[in-house]
Amino acid sequence: MNGKTPKKLTGWRQIGLLSSIPFILALAPIIGFVIGQFLDKHFRTRPWLSIALLVLGFVAGVRETIKIVKLSQQED
Amino acid sequence: MQQSLPNRDVLDRALRTSWIVAVALAAALAPARPWDAAAILAGQLIAFLHFIFLRKIVKLFTEKRGAGALEVADRSGFAALPFLITAKVLVVYGGMFALLASRRFGYAPLCVGFALPFLTLFLKSIMLAFGAGPASLMRRAKGGIGSVGRAALLVAMLAAISSSAPGRAVAQEHAAGTHAAAEHAKESGAAELPNWLVILHDFNPGNPVISWLEKNQVIVFAWIAGLLFLFVSWLAMRNPKMVPGPFQNAVEWMVESMESVAGDLLGEKHIQRHFPIIGALFFYILTINMLGIIPGMKSATSSLDLTLALALITFLYVQFWGIRNLGILGYIDHLAGQPRDVTGWIMLPVMLPVHVLGELAKPVSLSCRLFGNIFGEDTLIVVFVGATALLLKAGLSLLAVPPMAGITALFMMLQTLTSIVQALIFSLLATVYLYMMLPHEEHGHEESHAEAQATH
Numbered sequence: 001m002n003g004k005t006p007k008k009l010t011g012w013r014q015i016g017l018l019s020s021i022p023f024i025l026a027l028a029p030i031i032g033f034v035i036g037q038f039l040d041k042h043f044r045t046r047p048w049l050s051i052a053l054l055v056l057g058f059v060a061g062v063r064e065t066i067k068i069v070k071l072s073q074q075e076d
Numbered sequence: 077m078q079q080s081l082p083n084r085d086v087l088d089r090a091l092r093t094s095w096i097v098a099v100a101l102a103a104a105l106a107p108a109r110p111w112d113a114a115a116i117l118a119g120q121l122i123a124f125l126h127f128i129f130l131r132k133i134v135k136l137f138t139e140k141r142g143a144g145a146l147e148v149a150d151r152s153g154f155a156a157l158p159f160l161i162t163a164k165v166l167v168v169y170g171g172m173f174a175l176l177a178s179r180r181f182g183y184a185p186l187c188v189g190f191a192l193p194f195l196t197l198f199l200k201s202i203m204l205a206f207g208a209g210p211a212s213l214m215r216r217a218k219g220g221i222g223s224v225g226r227a228a229l230l231v232a233m234l235a236a237i238s239s240s241a242p243g244r245a246v247a248q249e250h251a252a253g254t255h256a257a258a259e260h261a262k263e264s265g266a267a268e269l270p271n272w273l274v275i276l277h278d279f280n281p282g283n284p285v286i287s288w289l290e291k292n293q294v295i296v297f298a299w300i301a302g303l304l305f306l307f308v309s310w311l312a313m314r315n316p317k318m319v320p321g322p323f324q325n326a327v328e329w330m331v332e333s334m335e336s337v338a339g340d341l342l343g344e345k346h347i348q349r350h351f352p353i354i355g356a357l358f359f360y361i362l363t364i365n366m367l368g369i370i371p372g373m374k375s376a377t378s379s380l381d382l383t384l385a386l387a388l389i390t391f392l393y394v395q396f397w398g399i400r401n402l403g404i405l406g407y408i409d410h411l412a413g414q415p416r417d418v419t420g421w422i423m424l425p426v427m428l429p430v431h432v433l434g435e436l437a438k439p440v441s442l443s444c445r446l447f448g449n450i451f452g453e454d455t456l457i458v459v460f461v462g463a464t465a466l467l468l469k470a471g472l473s474l475l476a477v478p479p480m481a482g483i484t485a486l487f488m489m490l491q492t493l494t495s496i497v498q499a500l501i502f503s504l505l506a507t508v509y510l511y512m513m514l515p516h517e518e519h520g521h522e523e524s525h526a527e528a529q530a531t532h
Contacts, residue, residue: 015201015497020505021130022194023441024434031440032433053429060433062133062161069134071508 017072024068025061032057087131090197091124098192105185115181119189122171127193129164133157269458271297271374298376301364334358337500338507346514350507353393357386358503365450365495369488377498378451380443387439387446390506395435398513411435438509442502449498453491460484 036050043049098120102113136157172190175181270278277290289296312327320328338354339347361377368375376382399407413420413427420427460483467476 015198015501017505017508018201019198019501020441020445023445024437027440027444028433028437031436032429035433053433056426056429057433057437058161058165059426060430060437063430064434064437065130066134067512068508071512 014072017068021065021068024064028061028064029054029057032060086200087127087197090200091127091193093200094120094193094196095124097196098189101188111180112182112185115175115185116189116192118175118181119186120192121189122168122175123190123193125171126164126168127197129160129168133160133164136160268374268378268454269371269461272372275372293374294376294379294382297367297374298364298382300373301367301376302360304367305360305363330359331355334503337504341504341507342511342514346510350397350510354503354507354510357390357506358499361386361446361502362495362499365499366492368450368454369491369495375450375454375495377446378454380447383443383447384439386502387443390442390509391435391439394506394509394513397510401513401515438505442505446498446502449494453487453494457484457487457491460487 032053032055033050036053039049039053040046098116102116105113105116175186176183271293273286273290273293273296276286280286308327312324316324334355335347335351338351342350364376364382367373368378398410402410409415411428411431412424413431415421415424415427460480464476464480464484467473467480
């Protein structure tokens with residue numbers, strides 16, 4: 001609010017941001033795979049949609065990670 | 077941009093510490109169970125490689141950041157990226173899978189080895205946040221002899237523990253052999269200390285109201301925390317004064333601190349509108365977490381149902397504001413990765429699921445983290461209380477009680493810290509997700525300046 005973050009709070013913010021990386025990295029492919037399984041069952045395309053969404057999940061995880069790291073290094 | 081160097085330093089130091097701990101653990105375990113020792117080292121190696129690859133990938137993206145802070149500015153070093161990501165997936169995930177599939181390594185020691193770097197990184201960041209700044213870290217890094225001495229001490233302690241472990245295991249087996257102890261073990265298999273609802277249910281097994289309450293205890297404890305929260309707020313603010321008394325002062329201080337933390341992130345304009353939900357999330361989760369420290373009570377956040385519900389609320393709120401700020405078409409455009417040229421339109425079928433998956437991963441990661449931490453803390457305390465009970469049954473009260481009580485007290489202090497940190501992290505991440513969704517150009521002078529430069 002007053003324009004300057006106290007040093008301790010910057011540390012907390014970075015902990016919060018950086019500690020979410022492992023979760024995002026692990027969960028994005030899993031969510032992709034689960035959605036893929038569901039869609040495969042619907043469209044009878046087993047196992048292609050699961051594999052495609054699994055790979056896309058990896059990409060999404062890495063992308064979110066990069067976003068988070070950038071945000072954590074930003075100083076305002 | 078001072079932060080980047082200390083960060084790297086912290087990662088280096090955390091990795092080094094985790095290697096020391098892993099080697100010490102493995103050395104202590106090696107005589108009795110060589111495969112478990114190897115599994116710890118293998119897990120540690122995998123996690124180490126994970127961090128090394130992650131740093132390389134992240135470095136590619138953040139090396140030259142001058143213009144748009146959130147935009148990808150230059151694409152010169154990106155040729156190595158697919159290679160790096162493929163290598164990482166193959167080595168880290170493939171290696172983990174191979175280790176798990178080989179069945180020779182135990183599951184638990186692998187997980188211990190894998191978790192060590194994460195744990196040390198977390199502890200180091202906390203130390204950094206508490207003011208053990210980069211300068212002091214550097215100074216201590218030079219005293220190499222000291223760290224070697226500490227490592228030797230650790231190895232000696234672990235060796236002592238491991239040499240006494242067989243005796244203790246025999247004692248535990250002996251205790252578990254008796255019928256009563258077996259029953260106790262079955263009860264503690266629920267991995268929860270009994271709260272007052274469970275005790276009430278045990279004494280009145282037939283009562284339908286109590287058994288209903290016992291079945292829905294998460295909701296009951298969430299309501300208790302909510303009512304407590306409301307009561308404290310009402311007590312503090314029922315008679316507000318210009319010169320506040322100590323109680324009102326304390327509550328105002330907490331609210332104002334939280335507002336300033338979230339306000340730094342969101343900017344002054346947005347915080348007025350969004351602080352009610354961010355603040356409510358923080359103080360509600362804090363109350364719930366703290367409730368679990370009182371004996372006979374339970375943290376409702378140790379159930380995935382509640383944390384998922386909280387994350388779902390956050391998710392819907394963020395998406396609602398995204399739609400409201402960008403409009404329906406703008407929102408879909410945002411999800412599709414803002415295709416403006418041919419490449420953008422070609423990449424659309426790939427980018428749309430990637431964005432949607434990224435959005436979905438956020439609430440799940442929020443809820444899993446909160447649940448995992450609080451549940452882990454609760455389980456840890458239960459394990460130590462259960463171990464104390466078993467040792468008492470084996471007649472080792474003098475040996476068991478003083479150190480166990482000390483350890484449990486230590487973990488309860490840690491639980492207090494975890495409660496605050498997790499509540500803060502949950503609400504701050506909700507703020508970050510909101511910030512990613514809100515229009516950024518109004519945020520600060522620097523960014524709009526950078527964007528103006530980028531368009532020139």
